[in-house]
Amino acid sequence: MNNLLVADSVSKNFGKFKALNQVSIGVPMGSIFGLLGPNGAGKTTLIRIINQITMPDEGHVYLDGQSLKPEHIKDIGYLPEERGLYKSMKVGEQALYLAQLKGMSKSEAKNRLKYWFEKLEIGDWWNKKIQELSKGQAQKIQFIVTVLHRPKLLIFDEPFSGFDPINANLIKDEILKLRDEGATVIFSTHRMESVEELCDHIALLHKSNKILDGKLNDIKRNFKTNTFEIGLQSSKSESVLSEIKNSFEVLPATFKNLNDDIKLNIKINESTSPNDLLSFLTSKAEVHHFVEVIPTANDIFIQTVQNN
Amino acid sequence: MNHLPLIIKREYLTKVKNKSFIIMTFLSPLIMIALIALVSYLSQINSDKKRTISVLDETGYLIDIFESTDNTTYLKLTGLNLDDAKEIVKEKEDYGLLHIGNVTSLDDVGKNIKFYSEESPSLTIISGLERKVEKRLQEMKLQKDGVSLEQIDASKTSIDIAQESFDGEKSSKIDNIIKLAFGGIAGYLLFMFIIIYGNMIMRSVIEEKTSRIIEVIISSVKPIQLMMGKIIGTSLAGVTQFAIWVILGGVMLTIVSAIFGIDMAQVNTPQQEIVNQAMSAQGSDEVQAMAENIITAINNLPIGNLVVAFIFFFIGGYLLYSSLYAAIGAAVDNETDTQQFMLPILMPLILAVYVGVFTVIEDPHGTVSTVFSFIPLTSPVVMLMRIPFGVPLWQQGLSLLLLIGTFIFAVWFAAKIYRVGILMYGKKATYKELFKWLKY
Numbered sequence: 001m002n003n004l005l006v007a008d009s010v011s012k013n014f015g016k017f018k019a020l021n022q023v024s025i026g027v028p029m030g031s032i033f034g035l036l037g038p039n040g041a042g043k044t045t046l047i048r049i050i051n052q053i054t055m056p057d058e059g060h061v062y063l064d065g066q067s068l069k070p071e072h073i074k075d076i077g078y079l080p081e082e083r084g085l086y087k088s089m090k091v092g093e094q095a096l097y098l099a100q101l102k103g104m105s106k107s108e109a110k111n112r113l114k115y116w117f118e119k120l121e122i123g124d125w126w127n128k129k130i131q132e133l134s135k136g137q138a139q140k141i142q143f144i145v146t147v148l149h150r151p152k153l154l155i156f157d158e159p160f161s162g163f164d165p166i167n168a169n170l171i172k173d174e175i176l177k178l179r180d181e182g183a184t185v186i187f188s189t190h191r192m193e194s195v196e197e198l199c200d201h202i203a204l205l206h207k208s209n210k211i212l213d214g215k216l217n218d219i220k221r222n223f224k225t226n227t228f229e230i231g232l233q234s235s236k237s238e239s240v241l242s243e244i245k246n247s248f249e250v251l252p253a254t255f256k257n258l259n260d261d262i263k264l265n266i267k268i269n270e271s272t273s274p275n276d277l278l279s280f281l282t283s284k285a286e287v288h289h290f291v292e293v294i295p296t297a298n299d300i301f302i303q304t305v306q307n308n
Numbered sequence: 309m310n311h312l313p314l315i316i317k318r319e320y321l322t323k324v325k326n327k328s329f330i331i332m333t334f335l336s337p338l339i340m341i342a343l344i345a346l347v348s349y350l351s352q353i354n355s356d357k358k359r360t361i362s363v364l365d366e367t368g369y370l371i372d373i374f375e376s377t378d379n380t381t382y383l384k385l386t387g388l389n390l391d392d393a394k395e396i397v398k399e400k401e402d403y404g405l406l407h408i409g410n411v412t413s414l415d416d417v418g419k420n421i422k423f424y425s426e427e428s429p430s431l432t433i434i435s436g437l438e439r440k441v442e443k444r445l446q447e448m449k450l451q452k453d454g455v456s457l458e459q460i461d462a463s464k465t466s467i468d469i470a471q472e473s474f475d476g477e478k479s480s481k482i483d484n485i486i487k488l489a490f491g492g493i494a495g496y497l498l499f500m501f502i503i504i505y506g507n508m509i510m511r512s513v514i515e516e517k518t519s520r521i522i523e524v525i526i527s528s529v530k531p532i533q534l535m536m537g538k539i540i541g542t543s544l545a546g547v548t549q550f551a552i553w554v555i556l557g558g559v560m561l562t563i564v565s566a567i568f569g570i571d572m573a574q575v576n577t578p579q580q581e582i583v584n585q586a587m588s589a590q591g592s593d594e595v596q597a598m599a600e601n602i603i604t605a606i607n608n609l610p611i612g613n614l615v616v617a618f619i620f621f622f623i624g625g626y627l628l629y630s631s632l633y634a635a636i637g638a639a640v641d642n643e644t645d646t647q648q649f650m651l652p653i654l655m656p657l658i659l660a661v662y663v664g665v666f667t668v669i670e671d672p673h674g675t676v677s678t679v680f681s682f683i684p685l686t687s688p689v690v691m692l693m694r695i696p697f698g699v700p701l702w703q704q705g706l707s708l709l710l711l712i713g714t715f716i717f718a719v720w721f722a723a724k725i726y727r728v729g730i731l732m733y734g735k736k737a738t739y740k741e742l743f744k745w746l747k748y
Contacts, residue, residue, distance in 0.1 A: 015744050051527040053731070070530075078527040084520030089322065097318055101311055101528035145524070 004029040004184045005050065005153060010059035012045055019045040021208045022059070027153075027186060027201070032179055034195045034216070034297075035188040037205035038305055043188050044081065046205070047155055050186075051078050063153065074103040077151035081158045081188075083142055085130045092126035095145055102149040109148065116144045120170070135162050143171055147178060154178060155186045160194065172198065192298040202297070204304055211308050216297070223295040223303070227267045228277060229253050231289030237261040240284045247280065257289055265293065311529045312537050319512070319541025324548060333549050337557040345564050359403040359433070364393045366410035367417055373444045380433075394424055404429055406437060414452065418445055482598065483605040488669055490609060491693035495664045498622050498689055499657060505546040505626075506633035506653075509538055510646065513637030513730070522730045531727040532719070539630045609696055617695050617704055624711040625688025628718050629653065635722035638729030639742060660686035664693040672697035682707050684714035721746070 003026040012020040020042045027033045037043050048054045050061060052068060061068045063075060086094055092113070099109035117123045120140055130138055139162045147154060156175070160168040175198065179185055187198060195202065195216075203213035212219065230253075234240045241262055244250060251265040262285070268277050274292065281287050295303075323329055362383040365371040374382035383402070385393050390407055397405040409420030421441065423429060450460055471483070513535075516522045525534060636649040663680045671677060672694050681691040681699070687707045695704070728745040 048731075053523070053526050073528055076527070078524070080523040080527070082520045082523050084524075086322070086516075086521055087519050088326070097314070098524065098528070100314055101525065142524075 002029045003027060004064060005186070006062045007046065007050070008060045008062070010046065010049060010056045010061065012042075012049065012054065012057050018208050020049075020056070023205065023208075023210045024059075025203045025210065025213060027184060029184055030179065030182060031200040032175070032185040032187055032198050034199035034202035035186055035205070036190075036195065036202055036297075036301060041205040042208045043205055044157070047078070047080075047157060047186070047188065050153075050155065051076060074149060075152045076155065077102075077146045077149065077153070078155045079142060079146040079157060079159055081161075085138060085141060087131040088129055090126070091128050091130065091133070091141055094130065095141060095148070098145045099148050104149050112148050112150075113144070116148065120144065136164060136167055139163055140167070140171075143174070147174075147183075151183065153184050153186065155188075157188045158190070159187070160189070160191065192296065192301060195297045199297075204301065206305050206308050209308075212300075212304050219300060220295055223300050225267060225293070225295075226269070226272075227251075227265050227293040228274065229255060229289065229291045229293055230262070230264050230266060230281060230287065231255070231257050232262040232264075232281065232285040233259070233288055234261055234285035237285075243284060244281075248277070255289070263289075310533075312533055312540075315529065315534060315537025316541040316544070319538050320544050323508070323512075323542060323545035329545070329549070333552050334556070337553050337560060340557065341560045341564055344561075360400075361403050361406060361433075362393065362397045363406045363408075364388060364390065365408045367408055369414070369417060369448065370408055370441060370444055373440050397424070398426070401426075403433075414445070414448060418442075482601040486602065486605040487609065487696035490614065491668065491696045492664070494614075494618055494622075494692040494695075495661065495689040498625055498692060499661055501546060501550075501622075502626055502629045502657060505542055506630050508546070509542045509630050510633040510637035511643065512538055512542065513634050513726075514640065514643060514646075517638070517641065517730055526730065531730065532723040535631070535634050535723060535726050536719075539627065539634060543626065543630070610698060613701075613704075614695055618692060620708055621688040621692050621711070624708065624715055628684065628688075628711065628715045629657070631715070631718045631722040635725040635729070638722075638726040640729075656683075656685035657689070660689035664690050668693045668697075673699075678703075682710060684711045687711055 005025075005027040007023060007025045009022045009024050010020055011018070011022055023042070023046060025033075025035075025046075035043050035046070045054065049056050050068075052070065052073065063072050066072075089097075095113050096106060096109050099113070100106060104112070114123075117126070122137070122140060125133065125137070125141070130141070133141070143159070146156075154175075159171060159175070163171060172194070175185060175187075185198075187195075189195060199216055201214065202216050202219065204211050232240065244262075244264065244266070249267040251267065253263045253265040255263065257263065266277060268274070278287065278290060281290075358379055358381065360381045360383055361374075362385050363371065363374050364385045371384055374384070376382050385396075388396070393405055393407070404423055404425030407422045407424065408417065409422070411417055411420050418441070423434065423437070447457065447460055451457065468481075471481075516525070632653055636646055636653070639649065640646050660680065663676065663686065667674065667676045667680075668690065677690065677694055680686045681694050681703070688711065691699070691704065691707050724746050725742060
């Protein structure tokens with residue numbers, strides 16, 4: 001797959017502090033790319049370099065195979081974490097101004113804005129001032145302004161903060177729709193459940209270094225431990241339990257279930273297949289619950305960061 | 309992509325459409341006119357007030373010099389002693405009592421004059437009385453020595469030294485006053501402009517930081533474009549406001565003076581009263597000569613040079629200071645944090661005005677004036693004040709060159725601070741911190 005955006009060994013120093021250390025990422029065309037990392041890992045610095053707000057000390061960034069240059073500004077839509085609008089300016093005027101700064105003509109911007117205002121059902125806000133809107137309403141305007149010029153690359157930094165669950169869902173759907181229409185999305189967040197939901201690829205930054213990247217599913221495969229969560233029912237549960245413990249590596253498990261007598265996490269080694277485990281269990285007791293434990297993005301995040 | 313016109317337009321329209329800006333634009337001249345009208349009205353009431361001053365002259369030498377005028381009536385008391393006179397004056401609530409004590413020698417008269425009043429008398433009244441008495445006593449002393457009144461009158465002389473440069477250019481005292489006025493107005497205008505609109509730029513930068521829109525904007529335009537757009541847009545709004553003030557002020561001044569019949573030129577301050585007296589003493593020929601002098605003085609001014617220099621130094625000085633204001637705005641999070649950075653900006657500005665007012669008047673081409681008209685942070689104000697006195701073109705050029713050089717450096721410096729500062733939140737900027745930002 002083609003990469004829309006490539007960062008090649010990018011480094012950035014602020015005085016003596018190294019904010020990015022030889023970071024390389026490749027964002028595949030048409031993907032949603034999760035840029036993750038603890039606070040202060042360097043995500044915002046990398047995003048600002050991609051937006052040409054700051055220049056890298058070393059390394060190069062390529063968009064669509066070309067070295068990043070000022071003309072690329074109109075190909076990128078950026079929703080920063082620290083965001084806001086001119087409070088005393090009217091919604092319509094402001095959206096037009098910001099669209100024109102992205103290189104759109106006034107009439108084109110007006111048409112596109114009308115489309116989006118109708119789509120998000122906010123047409124009557126045109127002449128309101130931002131300070132008259134609620135935070136969530138202002139966020140909607142901010143989202144529209146970010147995507148209005150149909151950029152190839154969309155960068156969202158914590159896009160859902162400030163939205164109620166309904167509007168967050170609305171925005172999520174719009175992001176997915178934009179991806180389906182061909183846009184590439186870089187998505188930075190601390191909310192792992194949205195990573196799980198949205199991202200195809202992720203990269204994890206920690207202390208200015210990239211410590212992990214790749215397809216989310218591949219990463220999960222690498223992180224899985226061949227552990228199965230089981231729930232059994234048996235009249236002689238104690239003897240069954242000791243038999244299992246003799247044959248397998250066992251960890252306690254907590255999950256909600258009706259009335260299983262035995263709840264366990266069982267780890268099997270590479271040579272054993274899940275079917276072997278299942279047939280062993282069915283021979284001893286009634287199997288009510290059998291699930292492979294797949295590491296969540298959250299698990300991967302915490303585990304990787306703590307190991308580094 | 310060049311977004312400068314777009315940014316300028318937005319900055320200009322936002323400023324001009326701002327409610328408090330509109331109110332200030334139209335209210336300020338109203339307030340100013342109202343104040344001027346009030347002051348002139350009050351001073352007219354004051355000078356219209358009728359006063360009665362009783363005079364008790366026990367010597368008889370001075371009694372006939374006090375002639376009543378429209379405002380002041382002199383009541384001549386005779387045959388009373390001092391205590392009775394005081395009592396009477398107090399009862400009648402007259403303005404005061406002038407008592408000239410009885411002495412034998414003419415030399416001692418001056419030492420025995422006293423003015424009694426309820427409240428402390430006005431300075432103008434006392435000095436007026438003093439002048440009358442001095443004149444009469446001087447005449448009497450001369451007459452005693454055998455000089456006739458005619459001789460005394462004939463001896464009065466008034467001198468006006470004509471001035472001419474070695475190149476044959478004629479000038480007069482009026483010349484210098486006109487030059488000072490032109491230079492002073494130009495310098496002061498720049499000073500006010502920098503203070504008012506520099507602050508406006510700074511606030512608008514801070515507003516972008518506090519409303520957190522800055523990162524959105526900065527991902528579309530270069531910080532230096534945003535900064536220059538802000539400076540130019542705000543300046544244009546400032547020029548608009550100034551123009552409205554001038555037009556509105558002129559119109560309203562005419563209207564107000566027509567309605568209230570207050571002759572603004574005749575606002576009577578004590579100093580002016582003295583001047584008026586002096587003027588009326590001179591013949592109409594001299595008044596005409598003076599008017600001619602003023603016209604030649606204005607003609608003598610290097611008008612072309614003045615206009616061109618005004619434009620260049622005004623723009624240069626204003627841009628230099630406003631880029632510094634923009635940098636301050638970028639370095640801080642809110643307006644209260646600006647204090648520590650304001651002082652280094654205000655110091656040279658205030659210094660320039662002081663140098664202009666005290667040194668340039670005294671000696672426009674002296675060392676101090678010349679040096680300060682080259683130092684970039686003070687040169688716009690000081691040079692503008694010096695130019696009416698004739699400054700060699702090479703000096704103006706050199707000073708302007710230095711100013712432009714510093715301006716470019718200041719913009720570079722401000723842009724650096726701006727670029728880093730606008731994205732720094734919550735970090736209290738110190739000078740050390742700013743120095744580090746320069747290297748980012």
